[in-house]
Amino acid sequence: KAGVTQTPRYLIKTRGQQVTLSCSPISGHRSVSWYQQTPGQGLQFLFEYFSETQRNKGNFPGRFSGRQFSNSRSEMNVSTLELGDSALYLCASSLFTSGEDTQYFGPGTRLTVL
Amino acid sequence: GIQVEQSPPDLILQEGANSTLRCNFSDSVNNLQWFHQNPWGQLINLFYIPSGTKQNGRLSATTVATERYSLLYISSSQTTDSGVYFCAVEAAGNKLTFGGGTRVLVKP
Numbered sequence: 001k002a003g004v005t006q007t008p009r010y011l012i013k014t015r016g017q018q019v020t021l022s023c024s025p026i027s028g029h030r031s032v033s034w035y036q037q038t039p040g041q042g043l044q045f046l047f048e049y050f051s052e053t054q055r056n057k058g059n060f061p062g063r064f065s066g067r068q069f070s071n072s073r074s075e076m077n078v079s080t081l082e083l084g085d086s087a088l089y090l091c092a093s094s095l096f097t098s099g100e101d102t103q104y105f106g107p108g109t110r111l112t113v114l
Numbered sequence: 115g116i117q118v119e120q121s122p123p124d125l126i127l128q129e130g131a132n133s134t135l136r137c138n139f140s141d142s143v144n145n146l147q148w149f150h151q152n153p154w155g156q157l158i159n160l161f162y163i164p165s166g167t168k169q170n171g172r173l174s175a176t177t178v179a180t181e182r183y184s185l186l187y188i189s190s191s192q193t194t195d196s197g198v199y200f201c202a203v204e205a206a207g208n209k210l211t212f213g214g215g216t217r218v219l220v221k222p
Contacts (some may be wrong), residue, residue, distance in 0.1 A: 031208050037155075043200065043212035056207045088155050094208065101145060103202075103210060105157040 001027055004093050004106035012112045018079040021109045025072050025093030032074040033103065034066060037088040046089075049074055078111075086113045116141045116205045120213035127191045127220045135186040135216045137201030145204035146177055148186050150197050151215070157200070160186070191220045 005024045013019050025032050033056075034046040045058040049068035066076040072093075078085055088110050092103040117140040127133055139146075148160040161168050161175040163184065168175050172191075177184040188195055198217050202210040 033208060033210070035210075035212075042214055043202075045209045045211070048208050050208070056209045058209070090155075090157065092157075092210075101208070102147065102159060102162040103208075104159060105149070108155045110155070 004091060004104055006089075006091050006106040006109050008109060009107065010110050010112075012114060013081050014114050015081055015083060017081050018077060019081060019111060020075055020077045021089055021091075021111075023074045023076075023091030023093075023106060025074070025091075026104055029093035029095055029104075030072050031094045032068055032072060033092045033094075034074070034076050035090045035092065036060075037090060037108075038084075038086070043090070046076065081113045083113050085111065087111060116143070116203060116211050118201060118203055118211055118213035120199075120201055120216050122216060123214065125216055125218045127188075127195075127218065129191060129193060129220055129222050131191050131220075132187070132189045133191060133218070135188070135199055135201075135218075137184040137186070137203075137213055139182050139184075139201075139203045141182070141205055143179070143203040143205050145210070146184055147202050147210070148175055148184070149200045149202065150195075151200060152197055160199075188218075191218075193220045193222055196220045 031050045033048040048056040068074045088108045091106045094103045149157040165179040174187045198215045201213045
């Protein structure tokens, strides 16, 4: 089975612009979560989608949004980019069934805001 | 929210040495995972271990849920074991809370 894929892998944007990142989960996985990793704050949960519905949201401003499509692929969008949004954005997918529910991570998108 | 603390923050080992990494968490959890982050940023699953003991090659992990801690053992360390090890827990929903990580450097 193919793993979690994320596109693009690297992105450079300037302040004020917006960006869209994409995540394709492992086939059959219906839950997709997004995380932000920065040197200062570590790994932080952004949001989680299951069957096209956002079920959980972390403590991030409304500039961060996401969605999930019927094929479970997910996108996240950041509007009005700030320098502090420079980070590694990681996507994870899981089956989310009762019992063992391992989250599998993609390679990440490294976003640099200039 | 739940707090996750990992120790030590940094670890330098000579190749062949054994080591123990610790993860303490502040509340009951449904899920606990250990990850290894490689130099390119990919988080690689090591163990799903909300309780009990598991082994995979030179790595093993033990979680004592009643005492709210987990241990990751690395035996006969190799240079390829270098990287950052993260513990992550899920208390509710499908949301992982990560510890600060342990940065491991294995010297040849």
